[in-house]
Amino acid sequence: MKWLPAIALLGLVFAVNCMADTPPIVVSYADRPIHAFNQQLIQAQQAQASWSTSPESISQQYAGSDFAVISTKQYQGSTITYSLSHPKPNHPQMMIILSMRQTMKQSWHLQSAWLTWRCKNGQNFGTGRCVIESPQTGPSNK
Numbered sequence: 001m002k003w004l005p006a007i008a009l010l011g012l013v014f015a016v017n018c019m020a021d022t023p024p025i026v027v028s029y030a031d032r033p034i035h036a037f038n039q040q041l042i043q044a045q046q047a048q049a050s051w052s053t054s055p056e057s058i059s060q061q062y063a064g065s066d067f068a069v070i071s072t073k074q075y076q077g078s079t080i081t082y083s084l085s086h087p088k089p090n091h092p093q094m095m096i097i098l099s100m101r102q103t104m105k106q107s108w109h110l111q112s113a114w115l116t117w118r119c120k121n122g123q124n125f126g127t128g129r130c131v132i133e134s135p136q137t138g139p140s141n142k
Contacts, residue, residue, distance in 0.1 A: 027126040029097065032113035037062055045107045055079045055100055058108055063096045077101065078111060092117040092130045 044052035051057040056069045059081035063069075067083040074080075078099045085094040095118075099111040119130035 025124040026095075026116055027124050028128075029114035029116040029125075030127050032096070032115050034110045034113050037113075038110050041108065041110065052108065055081050055098075055108065058100065058110075059083050059096070059098050062098060062110070062113065067094075067096060090120075090132050092119050092122075092132075094118075095125055 041052055041058065051061045055072055059069050059072075060067070060083070063083040067085050069081055069083045071082040072079060073082075078101050081098045081100075083096045083098075085091075087093060095116050097114040097116070099113075100108050101111055102108055116125040116127060117130070118125045119128070120132075122130075
């Protein structure tokens with residue numbers, strides 16, 4: 001778990017501004033693995049797979065169908081994408097943040113991936129435990 005640099009935090013607040021009247025704040029995130037995905041991305045680019053040509057489609061491939069890309073920003077030569085999970089009852093809303101660069105050969109390479117979430121009725125995104133209520137057992141920490 002790491003704390004986001006101030007400039008990245010401002011970008012995250014702006015990116016999630018469309019989600020609520022008061023934008024949530026990202027207070028922490030968890031690093032996600034990227035090596036295996038970068039290997040798949042190289043193979044997909046060599047095969048000219050359509051999903052490997054833009055930051056948004058690469059982000060969608062990484063995050064999966066339960067997520068939607070909500071914002072793409074440029075920052076210090078990198079492209080940052082923000083993807084939110086579709087709302088699900090009794091499950092925190094998750095956000096995946098990817099940082100990638102385009103090489104001189106015009107292919108893309110993931111630099112980092114971060115995961116953060118917002119608990120039900122939460123005001124910010126972070127890596128803290130959420131209390132999830134089950135109809136059978138009541139509240140539990142998950």
